[in-house]
Amino acid sequence: MKKVVVHPERCLGCMQCMIACATAHSQSKTLLTAISETPLPKPRAHIGVGLYGEGFPNRCRHCDPAPCLLACLPGAMFRDSETETILIDPDRCVNCATCAMACPFGVIRYHEDAAAPPGKAIAVKCDNCLERRKQGLIPACVEICKSGALTFEEPSEAMKRKTDEVARSMSVVGGSLSVVRGPLQLTTDN
Amino acid sequence: MGKYEKNTITQDGQLLLKKAEKDQIETVWERYKAQLPQCGYCEMGLSCRNCVMGPCRIDPFGEGPQQGVCGADGDIIVARNLGRMIAAGAASHSDHGRDLVEVLAQVAEGSAPGYEIRDVEKLKRVAAEYGVETEEKEPAEIAGELANAMQEDFGTRKKELTLVSRAPEKRRELWKKLGIMPRGIDRETSEMMHRTHMGVDNDWQSLLLHGLRNSLSDGWGGSMIATEVSDILFGTPAPKPTTVNVGVLKEDEVNIIVHGHNPVVSEMVLLACQSSEMVELAKEKGAKGINLAGVCCTGNELLMRHGVPIAGNHLTTELVLATGAVEMMIVDYQCIMPALGIVAACYHTKMISTSDKARFPGMEHREFHPDNAKELATELVKEAVGNFEKRGNAYIPVEPVNAVGGFSVETIVGALGGTPQPLIDAIAGGKIRGAVGVVGCNNPRIKQDYGHVTLTKRLIENDILVVDTGCAAIANAKAGFKVAEAIEFAGPGLKEICGSLGIPPVLHMGSCVDNVRILVLASALANALNADISDLPLAAAAPEWYSEKAVSIGAYAVASGVYTVLGPMPPIAGSMNVVKLLTEGLEDVVGATFAVESDPEKAAVLIRKHIEDKREKLGLTFVKV
Numbered sequence: 001m002k003k004v005v006v007h008p009e010r011c012l013g014c015m016q017c018m019i020a021c022a023t024a025h026s027q028s029k030t031l032l033t034a035i036s037e038t039p040l041p042k043p044r045a046h047i048g049v050g051l052y053g054e055g056f057p058n059r060c061r062h063c064d065p066a067p068c069l070l071a072c073l074p075g076a077m078f079r080d081s082e083t084e085t086i087l088i089d090p091d092r093c094v095n096c097a098t099c100a101m102a103c104p105f106g107v108i109r110y111h112e113d114a115a116a117p118p119g120k121a122i123a124v125k126c127d128n129c130l131e132r133r134k135q136g137l138i139p140a141c142v143e144i145c146k147s148g149a150l151t152f153e154e155p156s157e158a159m160k161r162k163t164d165e166v167a168r169s170m171s172v173v174g175g176s177l178s179v180v181r182g183p184l185q186l187t188t189d190n
Numbered sequence: 191m192g193k194y195e196k197n198t199i200t201q202d203g204q205l206l207l208k209k210a211e212k213d214q215i216e217t218v219w220e221r222y223k224a225q226l227p228q229c230g231y232c233e234m235g236l237s238c239r240n241c242v243m244g245p246c247r248i249d250p251f252g253e254g255p256q257q258g259v260c261g262a263d264g265d266i267i268v269a270r271n272l273g274r275m276i277a278a279g280a281a282s283h284s285d286h287g288r289d290l291v292e293v294l295a296q297v298a299e300g301s302a303p304g305y306e307i308r309d310v311e312k313l314k315r316v317a318a319e320y321g322v323e324t325e326e327k328e329p330a331e332i333a334g335e336l337a338n339a340m341q342e343d344f345g346t347r348k349k350e351l352t353l354v355s356r357a358p359e360k361r362r363e364l365w366k367k368l369g370i371m372p373r374g375i376d377r378e379t380s381e382m383m384h385r386t387h388m389g390v391d392n393d394w395q396s397l398l399l400h401g402l403r404n405s406l407s408d409g410w411g412g413s414m415i416a417t418e419v420s421d422i423l424f425g426t427p428a429p430k431p432t433t434v435n436v437g438v439l440k441e442d443e444v445n446i447i448v449h450g451h452n453p454v455v456s457e458m459v460l461l462a463c464q465s466s467e468m469v470e471l472a473k474e475k476g477a478k479g480i481n482l483a484g485v486c487c488t489g490n491e492l493l494m495r496h497g498v499p500i501a502g503n504h505l506t507t508e509l510v511l512a513t514g515a516v517e518m519m520i521v522d523y524q525c526i527m528p529a530l531g532i533v534a535a536c537y538h539t540k541m542i543s544t545s546d547k548a549r550f551p552g553m554e555h556r557e558f559h560p561d562n563a564k565e566l567a568t569e570l571v572k573e574a575v576g577n578f579e580k581r582g583n584a585y586i587p588v589e590p591v592n593a594v595g596g597f598s599v600e601t602i603v604g605a606l607g608g609t610p611q612p613l614i615d616a617i618a619g620g621k622i623r624g625a626v627g628v629v630g631c632n633n634p635r636i637k638q639d640y641g642h643v644t645l646t647k648r649l650i651e652n653d654i655l656v657v658d659t660g661c662a663a664i665a666n667a668k669a670g671f672k673v674a675e676a677i678e679f680a681g682p683g684l685k686e687i688c689g690s691l692g693i694p695p696v697l698h699m700g701s702c703v704d705n706v707r708i709l710v711l712a713s714a715l716a717n718a719l720n721a722d723i724s725d726l727p728l729a730a731a732a733p734e735w736y737s738e739k740a741v742s743i744g745a746y747a748v749a750s751g752v753y754t755v756l757g758p759m760p761p762i763a764g765s766m767n768v769v770k771l772l773t774e775g776l777e778d779v780v781g782a783t784f785a786v787e788s789d790p791e792k793a794a795v796l797i798r799k800h801i802e803d804k805r806e807k808l809g810l811t812f813v814k815v
Contacts, residue, residue, distance in 0.1 A: 015247065015254070019230035022251045031230050032763045035250040042253050144227045 001084065004128070004139055004150055005158045006057055011047070011149040013055025017141035018043035024129055024140035027114050039112035044126040045141045046107070057149050059141065060107045060126035062086050068125075071102035076123070085128040090116040093123050198505065198638035200668055202436035205587040206509035215533050217508050222634040234764035235268040241388045250764055260388050268765035269394035269401075270386040272741070275760075276401045277382035279742030282524055283703050284344070284375045284412025285547075286452050290419040291340045293454055296560040297423065298334030304458055304564030307333055308425040312600075316418050320352050333422070340415050344375045351375065351411045353418075356713050360722040361751060365406065368779065370399055370749065372407035375415075379404055394768060402749040402780070409746030414706040420491065424457050427598040427700065429693075430497030433590035434667040436506065438499035439515045441586060443481040444472050444578045446571065449507060449530075450522030451701060453491040455544050455558050456484065458567035459520055460492060465568065472575045480575065485510055486525055487660055487701035493595045494700045502668075503639070503661035504632040504736075508533045515584035518574035522558075523548035525631070525737065538580040542570055593672035595698035597657070599711045605691055610714050617727060620811045621683030624727030624801035625655040627699075627708045628662045629743065630735035633758055639665035641733025641757045641790045646671060648794035650695040653681035654801060655688075657711070660702040662733070671696040705743050709750055724751030724781030727804040729797045733757035733790050748772075748782045753800045755785045755793045 019031065026034035026041035034041050045059040062079075066086050069077045076092035077099060079085065090113065100108040100123065108125045116122040129139035137143070142152040151158065194204040197219045210217055231237040236248040238258050246258030248267060257263050262270070296302035307313055307329045314324045317332045320339040324332050343351050350371045354362060365371040372378055382404045385391035391400070421427070439445045446463060448456040462468060463482040472480050483501045484492050492498035501510045504525055510516060511533045518540045519530070531552020534541045541553040544566075549555055558566055606612045616622040628646050632638050642665035646656050650671070658666050670676060672694045677685040680695040688695045699707045708730075716723045730747045732740050734757050747754045762768045772784045787793040799815035806812040 014229070015231070015249075016229060018254070019250070020227060023230070031233065031250075032759060035234075035763070036766075040252055042251055 001154070002152050003062075003155055004059065004142055004152055005155065006059070007149050007151065008056050010147045011055040011057050012147050013047055013049075013053075014147075015047050015055075016144045016146070017045045017057055017059075017150060018047060020140040020144035021045045021126075024132060025114070037114070039114065041114065042109065042111055042124065044107070044109075044124060055149075057141070057145075058105060058107055060086065061105060062126075062128065063104075067102035067104060068099035068108060071098045073098055080130070083128060083130060083133075085130060086125070087127055087130075088123050088125065090120075090122045095121050095123065097123075099123055196637065197634070199640045199643065200435070200502075200506070200638060202502070202588045203506060203509055203638055206436060206506075206512050206585075209585055209587075210509060210512040213512060213536055215508070215512055215536055216529070217533075218505060218527065218529070219634050221529070231764075233761055235271045235761035235768075236264055236764035238262065238267045238270065240270065240386060243388070248764060262392065265394040265765045265767045266392050266397075268762050268768045269397040272760065272762055272768070273382050273386050273397050273401045273404070275738045275741040276404050276745050277379045277386075279737065279739040280375075280404050280408035280412060281379045282739050283408045283416060283742065284379070286524070286703060287375075287412040287414075287416035287419070288341075288344060289452055289454055290416055290423065291337050293423060293560045294333050294340075294419050295337035298330045298337060300330065302560035302563070304461060304567075305423060305560060307422060309422050312418070312426050313422045316422065319355065340419070343411055343415065345377070348373055351407065353414045354406075354410045356710055357410065357750065358713055358716040358722050361713075361716075361724075364722075364780065365749075368399065370403035370406065372403055372411055375407045375411040378407035394765065395771065398768065398771060402745055405742045405745030406749050408742045409706055409709055409750065413703040414709070416703040417700070417706050420453050421598070424453055424491075425495050426600050427494035427596040428601050429594050429596040431592065431594050432493050432497040433499045434501075434593050434664060435588055435590050436501050436510060436513060437586060437588040437590035438481075438483045438501050439510070439513055439584075439586050440478075440481045441515070441584055442478045444475075444477045444479070444575050445516050446480065446482050446574045447485055447501060447510060447516050447519040448482065448488050448492065448521075449485045449519055449526055450545075450548075451487045451491075451524045451703070452522045452545075453488060453495075454560070455520065455522045455563070455567075456488040456492050458558070458563040459571065460496060460498060461564065462567040462571040468568070468571050468575065471572065472578070475575055475578050477575070477578050480571065487703075488522060490595075490660065490663060490698075490701040490704070494598070494698070494704070495596070497595070499590065500664055500667065503664035505634065505638045511537060511539055513585050514538070514582055515586055517577040517581065518542060518570065520544060520570060521548070521550065521553070524739070526550060538577060538582065540573065540577055591668055591670050593667035593670075593698070594674070594694060595663075595667070595672065597693075597697040597699050599707050599714065602697065602711065603714065605693065610711075610718050614715060614718055616683075616687045618810055620805075621653065621687050622655050623653045623683075623798075623805065624729070625657060626728065626797055626801075627705065627730040627747070627752070628656050628658045628666070628733065629660050629702070629705055629708075629730060630732030630740050630757075631661045631737055632665075633734045633736035635736075635758055636734045636788065638734075639668065641788075642666055643669040643671075644790035645731055645733050645794050645797075646696055647679060648791065649797065650680040650684055652794070652798055653683040654798070655684060656696045657699045657708055658696060659699050659704050659708070663698045663700070665734075666696050667698065672698055702739060702743065705747075709746075712750070712752065722751055722781065725804070725808065727801040727808070727810075728752055729800050730754040731757075731793060731797060733793065744784065748776060748784055749780050751780060751782045753782045753785070753797075755787055755796055757786075757788050757790070757793070759786050759788070
């Protein structure tokens with residue numbers, strides 16, 4: 001099954017994924033109108049800043065086993081069996097922050113959301129854009145990422161590509177190690 | 191055909207897109223698709239690259255930064271970015287105007303062979319406006335003095351530009367009161383670049399006011415000079431029949447296309463194409479003749495003055511090459527996609543760039559200057575003729591459409607009997623409800639020509655006279671709105687008036703710098719009524735605009751008192767303050783506002799409502815829309 005794969009070395013820090021994510025989780029699904037909505041939609045993906053100012057696209061990995069799911073006291077968190085996505089039931093969430101304490105990636109935030117009862121802050125995190133995927137679209141953060149820092153693919157293919165990349169970097173070209181890294185290839189036909 | 195129909199309403203466009211795909215040519219639509227989704231920060235005007243403490247972005251969802259490194263908030267960043275767009279647009283038109291003034295100066299010196307003063311009467315009229323004495327002087331002498339006086343307008347030594355005197359007095363008073371009277375063409379652009387440097391003007395309202403002044407320096411300065419000097423040098427347009435769309439290319443003739451904006455190059459190419467020596471040469475090479483056609487605005491310049499056919503507008507420029515029938519494309523500047531050279535490489539087409547300030551990949555650079563233009567044009571035409579025998583299979587899939595262009599203000603007022611009064615009477619009597627300028631570009635965000643043609647159709651159906659320029663004018667010509675018989679599309683009142691004058695309901699007024707012709711016409715109407723432009727039942731629309739020049743045009747239209755409806759949203763949505771000022775607040779400042787409406791059907795309703803509201807205020811018959 002295809003998953004969002006993060007390639008931090010390709011992140012340019014443009015924050016497009018954040019804007020696309022907030023828009024995808026708005027009521028109107030359109031940037032120009034989303035910014036006037038109440039509650040204001042917020043991104044589930046975030047760009048962190050590394051030691052040298054480099055960007056790092058941070059989003060929920062939908063871990064298995066998932067620490068947040070195990071930690072959730074009211075049982076608001078559950079796994080969608082079909083897509084293996086960790087989701088939150090907004091009616092059950094009591095905003096206790098236990099899931100955030102358990103999350104090793106720090107990707108769970110607390111705020112009002114269009115999906116929650118009005119006025120109630122809940123835990124909010126990446127939902128793998130299930131709504132978009134029902135319409136045949138890929139996750140919004142991947143669609144907008146122009147540098148290939150976020151891809152939507154079979155994990156096995158991503159791993160094979162990474163293995164090939166490492167192998168190629170070890171190839172000897174003209175008596176020295178090659179440092180040539182080819183363009184990101186989403187198919188692994190070589 | 192479905193996927194091609196999504197891109198363009200034009201039949202030639204759809205057929206040539208199919209051909210381009212077969213020939214593996216990437217077009218503007220594919221490149222647009224590859225950019226999707228586009229940058230949200232930039233789309234909203236919330237990214238700033240003005241300094242290297244940045245680049246900075248403001249998070250429109252409120253979670254991230256709300257100020258740039260310097261402290262500029264969304265309002266300031268949006269206003270600065272918009273200001274720079276206006277400056278770039280005004281600079282483009284005005285630099286085009288400057289090039290014409292330089293030719294005028296060289297004609298006066300006698301160092302521009304091939305160029306001449308073709309409208310001496312207009313030369314004298316404009317010279318008088320500039321305070322140049324014309325009695326008992328040779329045209330060349332007047333031209334020299336006029337060129338000097340015009341060059342003064344570009345500088346910074348004046349309180350106001352000369353040609354603002356054409357604006358209604360009330361309008362000029364308003365500009366003075368607001369402090370937006372344009373002082374120098376280059377000065378206002380230069381000042382905009384200064385104001386938008388870090389740490390200068392950080393009041394979004396004052397930035398926008400200067401934006402209006404900068405745009406006025408274009409509309410009543412650079413562009414107006416460009417149009418007037420073009421008329422003086424190449425003749426004031428008068429109605430002439432012509433044909434439009436890709437079908438104007440000919441299977442059995444040498445096809446040369448001129449592309450760009452400045453008639454300085456295209457006029458000389460036309461001269462060379464008409465020379466009997468070149469036509470003979472073409473026949474020797476097996477062609478029946480030489481067929482010159484235009485695309486974009488330099489095409490409009492030739493169409494207006496000589497009835498030279500037009501092969502297409504902005505989004506057709508690549509597809510024209512995909513016919514494989516073009517021996518040579520000669521470009522000057524503005525709106526020439528750098529992709530053209532790559533497209534042409536698939537065919538035998540020779541691509542020639544001509545301006546010292548405009549170079550393109552895959553084009554041979556042959557620089558035009560007033561002193562060598564005639565000679566170089568002849569050389570190029572000769573090479574184009576020589577290229578005819580290399581042509582492979584040509585694909586010219588449609589028949590051309592008839593059109594009439596050439597409606598200068600002089601022609602329109604002349605047709606009305608020397609005064610705008612009959613037009614005023616027709617508007618006052620309600621047969622014509624008002625007039626709208628439909629102008630601007632193509633933009634792959636909008637199905638090609640759909641915005642222009644749909645809006646224009648709805649307006650004339652509702653007895654609103656349409657005047658058009660630029661790529662909008664070409665779209666409407668392709669749609670068949672520019673023949674006398676097109677009154678069939680018009681409402682009963684407009685049909686009657688246009689029918690009695692024998693004119694189409696949509697009047698082609700020229701290229702995009704020629705939008706100033708519309709300003710002059712609007713001023714003539716206002717002056718005849720002792721009113722301001724903003725009192726009149728007029729509006730403007732740019733249903734498919736894309737360029738910075740269009741931002742400047744829109745701003746000078748609004749600053750001159752004309753309600754202006756844009757199709758695509760300009761990059762200002764990141765600041766609700768700026769949006770509100772431009773779409774509401776300006777009404778109390780300059781008596782006109784912008785509106786944004788990408789659906790031309792809805793834009794037509796907005797415009798009709800505006801026109802009927804103005805009619806009500808003037809005490810004329812009106813309908814509640």
